Amino acid sequence: MTATRYGIIGGGILGTAVARRLLQQQPDAQVTVLEKEQELAAHQTGRNSGVVHAGLYYIPGSLKATLCRRGVGLLKEYCGERNLAYDEIGKVLVARNAEEESRLGGILDRARANGVPGVGIIGWDELREIEPHVEGVAGLHSPSTAIVDYGAVTRALADDVVTAGGTVHTGFEVTGLTTRGNETLVTGRHNGTETWEIFDSVIICAGLQSDRVAKLAGDKEDPKIVPFRGEYYLLKPEKRSLVKGLVYPVPDPRYPFLGVHLTPRTDGEVMVGPNAVLALAREAYGWGTVSPRDLGDAVGYPGFRAFAKQHWRTGAVEMLGSLSKRRFVNEARKYVPELTIDDVVPGPSGIRAQALDRDGSLVDDFRITRHGSVLAVRNAPSPAATSSLAIAEHIVAEVLEVAASDRKETA
Template identity: 50%
Template sequence: MGVKKRFAVIGAGIIGAAVARGLVQKYDGADVTLYEKEDHPAAHQTGHNSGVVHAGLYYEPGSLKALLCRRGVSLLLDFARAHDVAFEECGKVVVATNDVEVERLEGIHARARANGVPDVELLDRDGLLEVEPNAEGVAALHSPHTGIIDYRGLTEALVADFRRSGGRVRFSTEVRKIEQRSGSTGSTAIVHSSVDSQEYEQVITCAGLQADRLAARSGEDKSPSVVPFFGQYFILEPRFNDVVNGLIYPVPDPKYPFLGVHVTRRIDGGLMIGPNAFLSFSREGYKGLGLNVPDSLAVATDPGFWKFAAGNMATAAREIGGVLSIEKFVAEAARYVPALCGADGHRATRGIRAQAMNRDGNLVDDFVIDRARATMFVRNAPSPGATSALAIAEHLIDTAALT
């Protein structure tokens, strides 16, 4: 028998779990280790997102984001069905409230069709009311196959499937750096963790909120840097659970880099609104002030952030209202779902987005994957990263196999 090929995957969020599982499936008998600094999977972005399975409405046709989203939806739902992971194809409407938004909506419709989103259609006011009787708008885009899922449960199922296939998981093991090594038989990589150092033929990092730091500690470029933005969700009291049938989104405004407040059904039957998007003072602080001094100083010394901030004061002004006032947060959602006016409820644990940013202050919109000999670094996996996770895993594994 030959020597087993050894792989390491860093990070047990949904993308890392999908990559680890994909490796043991592709390489029969391979030795694959999944590292995670927490004591459970899906501890960060995966476990704190909206739970939406995106259909691919907004993305530039032909972009990696668009291609992986459409492939990812199919793989994700097939896996969910096979492993009894809760999901619901509840549908989504993007609601236009004026003529300017109608024009933008037509552009989204064209993109959605170019991306192969199934059964997507434009609705007039009456058509919108048939789908969502409590929605208010002059037109809407309907995506009947957009859905919601239990991403935490799905990631746990991926990890369990990985283990059944012979994979090894090392929880509570933080990776400090990855060292590249060249030898007579080719390049390898040494994973230096909080516990020990191990050598592998191939390493794939999916470190999310810590992606830039791990890359920098491993000798790679600090850019794009991760600037954390938190998203606050507000879970409405149960009497509002049946106000909407699916997901209701506003039309994106190109003046702002973030989408704005939307209405989202939860897989547990509840209803929530959000998220806003505001600078986070911690990469992993999900409660309270979430203040982490090193994380805050990292943002303060990032020249790209200050260039971004200078050009986005209007965004900050729009978003701060929902941070400080639940009433303003609800009022924004009630603009297109008037039945929610005055709704009460409670704040959910916030999510934190690992937003990659270039030195010029521009947000990185597509997936970024860097290569350093025997290591691949996933530097940016923005929304729809969770939806696309199994397709991203395929892409990473296929790309690694070419070297």
């Protein structure tokens, strides 16, 4: 029997996790990962804050909640097996007033329904014990929330793929997907040379380019990826002791983005941010990179115009924070009053691949579509990195189920 050929487009944590899972389930399969950059985890995976989300916010029973909780366990176990950092430093959602405090109960109910261990509401005294420099009237404490290096996890997953007989191609930009009977022809440029590969099944895990790659396969246009850049500052080394764990705001359901928070990393840095501003290109990590195609694609989309009409005030505030260091730091000072403008230095930035529907609504849950033999992850929002190993289980189960059904029909 001929081995099944699988192509995975995208070399972030999700693509490598899917490739590894396929080889676990079908050791004789031919599995190939295609990544357009010269290194893995070059975009969302390698530029996020490194938080392992415990599952505090997500609607119980949703795919996001289910895969997050399953993913946390799998990720912790995997990091232990591969000797990768996994630090349970804990997280507090800080309520600054009575209105924010009133929202903590609903978050606690969701967290407990999702099975988050040890979570509870704390008063001012306990908040100060956990975070002596943080100011608030109350908080919600999640002691099991952790941090990892997702880039390192991705590279470990890719090593597993190669060890199991799979192939990882970097510098391979996909330019076409053509279905021919039960096969899919993938054309592209590999380190500048035109080339092609043939697969029995293709799985798109292309993050910021997911809608465009899916469209190459004949899939529908919606949802559209609109890139939002998140910018960070870093605490100077002598100021890192201002926080012990993760310090987050209480989410406001009226606004689409969370707001500035403080996030220690496994390398010892402490990130302050992010804001959320429309990026001028899908892979623009600063104001100096502009893509007329990407920008026109975003602002010309009816869903973005509807979204901007509803949230333009929030967008203006985020823009001011991007242009003014003082405004940015003042947002963090709401939680850590001792922080000053001289305590931070410019840090990294990342792009959030935000999927929007045509009516302007944010696609909040995972969305996976299929077109023939091509399965596309059209939206994998936070906590996608946390959930990656569980998402891989979910995707591979679907791929294998469809393949078994197809074989049954042709038998």
